[in-house]
Amino acid sequence: MWKLGLMTILFWLFFSVQVFATEPEPSxxxxxxxxxxxxxxxxxxxxxxxxxxxxxxxxxxxxxxxxxxxxxxxxxxxxxxxxxxxxxxxxxxxxxxxxxxxxxxxKQLTEVTKDEQPPSLNGIEITHDEAVLPTSILRVSADLVDTESGVKKAVLLMNSGLNHTEIELTQNNWTGKFESEIPLEKYQPGEKLTFQLKLVDFAENEITLDLENTIQMYQPKEPSFSYEGTDITNDTKKIVQVGNQIELILDKYTTDFPEIITPNGKTFSFKWKKTATEWKGSFVLTKELSGEIIQVNGMNPLLLVRSTNEPFDEVHLVNNSILTGVVQPDFSLISALSVEVNDQKFPIKREGNSFTSAEITTTGKIILHWTDWDGQTYSKQMNQEIKPVIPKVDKEIIAPPLVVPDEKEPILTTKASKTSVEPQENPPKKQAKKETKTKNKASSIPFWIPALMIIGVIIFSGNRAMK
The missing domain is CATH 2.60.40.1930 (Macroglobulin (MG2) domain)
Structure with missing residues (x-):
């Protein structure tokens, strides 16, 4: 046991000597x-x-x-x-x-030389990131010279016309230079910074130097919001379809990435891809968002998501004069619904999503008009048509054909025969037929043949008398 205790004491003595040996001697x-x-x-x-x-x-x-x-x-x-x-x-x-x-x-004597020379600038470096953003830090290092009393204070003055900053530089006792790190959070994108350096020595000599250095604050690329390749950045409202894509383009130095927000607070993220000049986010509208009015935080447009392009369902024409139907749920926000037939408009009454038109008193093709959620007016020609009603006729009357006489045949006139008081007996049928035939033959001889014959007889008789 005593051997173990002795070994422990020796170990700690050795360890203490080693620690003491490795400690540096004080300056x-x-x-x-x-x-x-x-x-x-x-x-x-x-x-x-x-x-x-x-x-x-x-x-x-x-x-x-x-x-x-x-x-x-x-x-x-x-x-x-x-x-x-x-x-x-x-x-x-x-x-x-x-x-x-x-x-x-x-303890100075009274007759010592007075310092009357202000400090001077030997050189200054103002460094920053490649792009000067409001989140950037300027690093300033000034090499100042004052061989008499020395530099008491060095103040860097920054001015952009809209904003002004004064930062006192601190002397680095290793390098002897006056340095500082300056945040730029108060400066806006696109501002141009100019600099001055105010120097004071321990004899209270003062000078303000205009520096040649200028810095342009980075102007970020404005966000661009598009739907199916069409820019909607400045739109107030936009109707979009399930399955289509919205796209958001941000500046390459963006650090805050917007999300899609629904009215109930649910969020959806874009799929982001970075290029050399920008961040590009894309999102395909899902069926889950159908009927929702969504927004991308930080962006202006409100988006109404629909899963169909057809506004109406179950449209019927009743009694050839009244149109009824149902507005699709995705189109429940439409208003000012009316029907037009033959350039005449008729009002429509809605109860929920069902609608019924007033009695249509004209005929022609049916056109529905409405104002959509985005404030735009739309119209759609329906398959239904108001047809004219033709009255039924009880009996059809056929008029006899008009007889027109042949102009080539002469019109013969005969003297009217005297009417006899006594009735005459009808001749036998054969005799009547014969007489009719004879009359027909006689009537068929032209009237000018007998006349020629008479003229011929007269001429012939005259010739014989002259002999």
């Missing part, structure tokens, strides 16, 4: 001599240990900073009175890793 700075107060022109010597990877900055009570290069520092006419401390800085760490307070003091 220190101290005055080489006992003198504590210095004035212009005097040199201060320091004893420095373990500062190979550190930078030492001498800082006084007013914030005036002097970079220590080596182990000595010569007090200048522009070093301010007061107590100085030493700050040790490591690369990429803003705060000092070691601070030694009350290292020495400066």
């Amino acid at each position: 220190t700075i101290a005055l080489e001599h006992e003198q504590q107060i210095f004035t212009s022109g005097e040199e201060i010597t320091f004893h420095i240990e373990n500062t190979a990877k550190l930078k030492i900055v001498l800082v006084n009570e007013q914030g005036q900073k002097r970079m220590l290069d080596g182990e000595t520092y010569k007090v200048t006419d522009w070093d301010l009175d007061g107590s100085y401390r030493a700050e040790f800085y490591q690369a990429d760490i803003l705060e000092p890793v070691v601070t030694v307070d009350n290292l020495f003091q400066v």
